[in-house]
Amino acid sequence: MAGNSFGRIFRITTYGESHGAGIGVVIDGCPSGLDIDESKINLELQRRKPGQSRLTTQRKEDEGFEILSGVFEGKSTGMPINLFIKNKDQRSKDYSHIAQSYRPSHADMTYDKKYGHRDYRGGGRSSARETAARVAAGAIAKQILESEGIHISAGVTQVGSLKLNTKIDQIDWTTIESNDVRCPDIETAKAFEALILDVRKKGDSIGGVVTCYIEGCPIGLGEPVFDKLHAELGKAMLSINAVKGFEYGSGFEGVEMMGSDHNDEWYEDNGTLKTKTNFSGGIQGGISNGMPIYFNVAFKPVATIMHDQESVNKDGEATTVQGKGRHDPCVVPRAVPIVEAMAALVLVDYLMLSKTNTLS
Amino acid sequence: MAGNSFGRIFRITTYGESHGAGIGVVIDGCPSGLDIDESKINLELQRRKPGQSRLTTQRKEDEGFEILSGVFEGKSTGMPINLFIKNKDQRSKDYSHIAQSYRPSHADMTYDKKYGHRDYRGGGRSSARETAARVAAGAIAKQILESEGIHISAGVTQVGSLKLNTKIDQIDWTTIESNDVRCPDIETAKAFEALILDVRKKGDSIGGVVTCYIEGCPIGLGEPVFDKLHAELGKAMLSINAVKGFEYGSGFEGVEMMGSDHNDEWYEDNGTLKTKTNFSGGIQGGISNGMPIYFNVAFKPVATIMHDQESVNKDGEATTVQGKGRHDPCVVPRAVPIVEAMAALVLVDYLMLSKTNTLS
């Protein structure tokens, strides 16, 4: 109810604040007998970590994690898995500027009014640091998906008004980690990178788009009506900090098409049903149809910038919020593993759920 | 779990198929003592009804509904309210073309593979007829919101590549019902209408965008992390048939902005905190901030067209799906009340939920 849990069967609950003891996640409903590869969890945490390149905030976070429960002799037991990441970079700082003032386009004001009492240090629970817990859980979800032949890729396809122009089915996702910006095209990556560095220099921030592409998803994931697969993917993505939009398949561009062009005609290819086009984005009637699933996630320019901004304090008095500290000029390079993690969590949950659709 | 329920506190479960006995909705968790105005339920059902203008399908549906439970002496009792709408336009038809063939971009194939056994008549449960049940429940939700001073408007702002150009805060939402296309601008409405009629003449279909605008929402609706208000609104919208995308506030366009332009600075206006701009779309950190909430919903061109299309049957053999029957050339005029209904369901649920955030 209170918003810190996600999923039905494979259900996660994250906890923790940016500058408290740490952050973590309890996974309830992880199937038993799964080999838990800690290095893969660590790898994903490294991909999300701040300070990994010139493009990201220089705040250091050592993402060492501990498994507090649910794993025995390297395998899941079916019991709750608690992954805990201690906070280490908690310099004793003066947070009075956040405690009293409402930073523009942050959650300061809404948390304050909703809860009356909040942990304002570094944004507390509203900090994007919370997403590390998702990434850790997602790394386990990915291990399940891999064993089922489902592969999730994601990359940056837009920064500001610069866009990657490659068609969705021609993108080479293997190149993502070859550049700091995580764009699946080396030339475009350079342009993205130059733009981000320029924005950083100005102490400003800029938005971007992450595109996700899922191959090997079996037919039948997704529940009809309210829990359509794309509706849950949409909610998952929109729950990530700074996300403003979600579209799958033809998305907003599909609006401009005629049905006769947009409809994906079926054909049979060596015993497998396929569609000639894939404007459906691999999902029909809310249920996966075996074709690749793909979607775009829009991230706004992050709210923390190095400029002074006008605002008000708790009492409604005018004040100035000073630009200082460390920030991400563009969040999308680090958002890539988060998008992948949330996609993995949705797919594993729906995969487990699909076992209950029929008796056999 | 099985996808037919929505909401936590104010929770609806819809049931029924396009050509079965009827469709309906059970609302569990409606607060007691609420005056249930049946005429308002009927009004919303009429707005969604097919055959209401030249722009929509000519299939007739008499949307008479019965209240099977939960209302006594005109008031809600706090017990489940069951609203049932009998199906009347069930001509005995030959559905063998759907029973055996998979229509392009419909749910035929995915339902068949997922469930093995499906009610194929008129699309069965995957038919947009199911949304009438949502609209009925939403009409009750709206009555609650009105009593709390929350007002939801929606209208068509794009058809094909034609767009309404009015800025979001300058739209006159009172004009929506003045034209068949439900566009909040008479001139643009005419252009939209002409385009839709042209598409109809071609036996084709085209997409559109519905924009929703919510005023009077108190500060504090929305739960942090996974159940952010916009994430739930996004899921609600993406669960509507034919929806391909959702964006709120600055949305996909916000990607191209700089943080210094995008940040909404706070000021105090006669004791009320307001933001100078509203790129946040009335939601910060997933929680409503008191400013108007607005979002766009992208609808694809509906899959039913009057053209013959190539496809396969259940056995994977090539077949032709014939274009015949009645269809909506553009779904957005009728989608307006559905978008409003889903928005109302989300807001009432979060309103009730917000009573549990603090003890007092």
Place this chain on the structure above:
Amino acid sequence: MAGNSFGRIFRITTYGESHGAGIGVVIDGCPSGLDIDESKINLELQRRKPGQSRLTTQRKEDEGFEILSGVFEGKSTGMPINLFIKNKDQRSKDYSHIAQSYRPSHADMTYDKKYGHRDYRGGGRSSARETAARVAAGAIAKQILESEGIHISAGVTQVGSLKLNTKIDQIDWTTIESNDVRCPDIETAKAFEALILDVRKKGDSIGGVVTCYIEGCPIGLGEPVFDKLHAELGKAMLSINAVKGFEYGSGFEGVEMMGSDHNDEWYEDNGTLKTKTNFSGGIQGGISNGMPIYFNVAFKPVATIMHDQESVNKDGEATTVQGKGRHDPCVVPRAVPIVEAMAALVLVDYLMLSKTNTLS
């Protein structure tokens, strides 16, 4: 949340009031492809029906039901199944004595204070008539269990202070329907029957115990910690009107035993693990162990009696509640199918859920 739903995967929501349009149930999550045998649903409804013998209330209820959704060509489709039972015995009566007065040990006062507004006719939603909806849903659950080799029996083993003395593993459950009181022993049945008729003559009521016995349950149903199989069975039974207690296995008598006598030692019998004794009641650590599951359910004497009783009205003024109308002198004979239905609902839900414990 609002209490009208039960189950996780195989989830039911009941609706309706004693003297409204009717009562019914929506089953969401019934697996697809199941043959729905309407005669079995009807049979169970007949077993619960009032007026079936001299031992029960003479109020007539024609329990004809309609399937409003979810079944096509005699099979479940995986979509919500709505079973609706119209109310027919709704004589226009004077309910002012209930509307204004609080009957002793009924739900009149609590509903009134909790909801402010209630449907007082015949007890409204708090009437045991609601259990007909559970029995209808349970009849479908039983069909699933039968196909899996799981068989549920129940019978009356105590009325007032008269008890059946047969040991649990020596009871012949096939005799249940041979007598009106549904006791699995003909001689004891006669004594029970004589007692109930005597109580009826006095215009009074008396309590009883229903014992349930489940054979063929596979190892592994039940979730650890909070959702132990017996905890959910207990909740299911305690949710039935007039139930005051639940015990499984050795129950309250087990309290008096020593561990060395109570422990069930394991042995192997032709490849099957069995316990020499079964004080565990077929459940260990909350999970079924393959041995028969059994439990007792205590029903109080029902509150409706033919005596005048002192009470108060809504304003707290002293008043007399008159004894009149029709009533059950002892509810347990009709409670037998309700206990079976609730047990079936729990088992099917946990059976479906158990498919998600491992990946394979």
Place this chain on the structure above:
Amino acid sequence: MAGNSFGRIFRITTYGESHGAGIGVVIDGCPSGLDIDESKINLELQRRKPGQSRLTTQRKEDEGFEILSGVFEGKSTGMPINLFIKNKDQRSKDYSHIAQSYRPSHADMTYDKKYGHRDYRGGGRSSARETAARVAAGAIAKQILESEGIHISAGVTQVGSLKLNTKIDQIDWTTIESNDVRCPDIETAKAFEALILDVRKKGDSIGGVVTCYIEGCPIGLGEPVFDKLHAELGKAMLSINAVKGFEYGSGFEGVEMMGSDHNDEWYEDNGTLKTKTNFSGGIQGGISNGMPIYFNVAFKPVATIMHDQESVNKDGEATTVQGKGRHDPCVVPRAVPIVEAMAALVLVDYLMLSKTNTLS
């Protein structure tokens, strides 16, 4: 779904194993602004702790706990509260006898068959050590209830066949902590104690009953039909290790009463509605009626005894399980705080939920 969570609004998820890193609980939905008194949490943990008297196991557990999240400046923030208790008494032991053998009346066999892979050290997750996490969460729930004037008491009222004979409304609950056995009567306590010490000497175990008594509960807690207040209390109690039965109000004894004796007649006492008797146990129609709530919880003799027992190993081969180590001869003295904790968790959850029954 996987059974490790409890509650709807005030929702806890426990995690951890007997001999892993530790055990703990995440509370999601704790209202914000609550003073969290750590000494009260510690006090409850001490009451549950092993080794606290001659009557309990001598295994030492230092129940120091850490608050990992959700509390800032001593107050709840409305965010998830994670309470973690490190395991310290983890002597490196030889667990091969449990790893390979199925101890009689333990969860060894059922966990093994259900999950394939289990943490067998000290019973792993099925160990009663898990209840420390419940007690910690319950201590916070109690702080909320106290601020609302609701007081929960519990005590031991039966050990073996020895019973406390005081009537429920004449028990002096303030004496509970005056004796090691936690019986609310000094003389009876001595008899209980002597019996338990005798059982301990024999290396055996014996059962008992804990009675719980709740005063100050407002009218209106409990949801109708499936989530009746006593049904949820029953489930909560039955989820505690070793519990075999639950009864409230008149319970199993009520079966033997006539309705005319059992019905609780209403009267008005200085503006408050009261019942002359309270066989209803403070709950009518599943909803609290303002009278004291009371119920009994039956605990079996715990399965760990100091005798050798026959059993089988994983391969079904006969084996002997040796009696050794430390054990509780009778679990009820330490169960008292667990019963109170679970009662508190149910009441707080229903208290929060009751805020959503009406609009105002």
